[in-house]
Amino acid sequence: MKILVLNCGSASVKWGLFADGVSVDGGLIDRVTNHAQALRELMFEFDPSGLDAVGHRVVHGGLRFTTPTLLDDHVVEAVTKLVPLAPLHNPLNLLGIQLMRQQLPDVPQVAVFDTAFHRTLGPAQATYAIDIEVAQENGIARYGFHGTSHAYVSRRTAALLGKDPADANVITLHLGNGASACAVRGGLSVATSMGLSPLEGLVMGTRSGDIDPAVVFHLHRHAGMGFDAIEDLLNQRSGLKGLCGDNDMREVLRRRAEGDERAALAFDVYCARVTEYVGAYYALLGRVDAVTFTAGVGENAAPVRAAVLAGLERMGITVDPAHNEASDRGERLISPDGSEVAVCVVPTDEECEIATQTSDLLTRTQ
Numbered sequence: 001m002k003i004l005v006l007n008c009g010s011a012s013v014k015w016g017l018f019a020d021g022v023s024v025d026g027g028l029i030d031r032v033t034n035h036a037q038a039l040r041e042l043m044f045e046f047d048p049s050g051l052d053a054v055g056h057r058v059v060h061g062g063l064r065f066t067t068p069t070l071l072d073d074h075v076v077e078a079v080t081k082l083v084p085l086a087p088l089h090n091p092l093n094l095l096g097i098q099l100m101r102q103q104l105p106d107v108p109q110v111a112v113f114d115t116a117f118h119r120t121l122g123p124a125q126a127t128y129a130i131d132i133e134v135a136q137e138n139g140i141a142r143y144g145f146h147g148t149s150h151a152y153v154s155r156r157t158a159a160l161l162g163k164d165p166a167d168a169n170v171i172t173l174h175l176g177n178g179a180s181a182c183a184v185r186g187g188l189s190v191a192t193s194m195g196l197s198p199l200e201g202l203v204m205g206t207r208s209g210d211i212d213p214a215v216v217f218h219l220h221r222h223a224g225m226g227f228d229a230i231e232d233l234l235n236q237r238s239g240l241k242g243l244c245g246d247n248d249m250r251e252v253l254r255r256r257a258e259g260d261e262r263a264a265l266a267f268d269v270y271c272a273r274v275t276e277y278v279g280a281y282y283a284l285l286g287r288v289d290a291v292t293f294t295a296g297v298g299e300n301a302a303p304v305r306a307a308v309l310a311g312l313e314r315m316g317i318t319v320d321p322a323h324n325e326a327s328d329r330g331e332r333l334i335s336p337d338g339s340e341v342a343v344c345v346v347p348t349d350e351e352c353e354i355a356t357q358t359s360d361l362l363t364r365t366q
């Protein structure tokens, strides 16, 4: 099956062409200022003949979309209604969908939602402890994101351990520009660090992750900041960037190695938060087979992996320094042989997972 995958993000448009699950072509249009223009340019970059489907990454699927969904006018309308829950992301995903439906009207188009993998969260995890009626009226709940990545990486981890995904308990740490943790029990997401939006949880490149909600009221009342300014602060001027001026972990590591105190603080705050989630998810899962690092920081930054898991030997979690610091790429174990809990690095491939889910849906419905 020939599948085009489209990931229409805030600053870039990523695309990939897959034949029977194998990547055959792809590209990235970077620093996009006009998405419609970028999408039209994209049409000249690949050969649409013989295309079986287009798989679209859609960030927010709300409570309704729990599986990949064939796009028709009704589904587009429903995704449009979810825009208030993901104002920074869903409008761009919708733009990609609209343009591709116009350009390729005879090709089935499928939406694969970032939130879908987390629809197995139980009420204890999905519910925020605020007035329950206010929450229900306004769709306030933990939805979770990076679902295609956590699904792919946890499944590949089980394969790396030679286990059936249904028998594997894995803590997945997606540490990229955005970052989230997920507790996966037997192939199902049971807890995740992002919530109503991708702002909650871990410290990220430019996002704060968890903070006391009272910070918002304090900034509003005492610093005279409006809500848009506070939203911008927490999304764009926080995280590593807010703490030391750099949002790229490579720069943070370089400056820290040179003795820069701000970079060292940013590193420590970042790693400590991940450690806290590992501990919390260990407690929730009861038994953990593997902790897996993925995405730009998780796949490449050995000092981050070492710091996150330092001191967890009593939990059966150890990192072998030589394995951790080796310049290997690809799926690998970085814990000592025979460890109680495997520590893994698994490169994520969200486009491949979207292509797989898209072709699975078509196969089931044809």
Ligand code: AMP
Pocket (backbone or CB within 6 Å): 175, 176, 177, 178, 205, 247, 248, 249, 250, 295, 296, 297, 300, 301
């Ligand atoms: P992603 O969102 O998965 O593409 O991750 C992007 C982020 O990964 C960048 O902003 C960097 O902070 C980080 N990154 C990429 N390569 C490296 C590297 N070699 N060492 C440390 N961090 C890296």
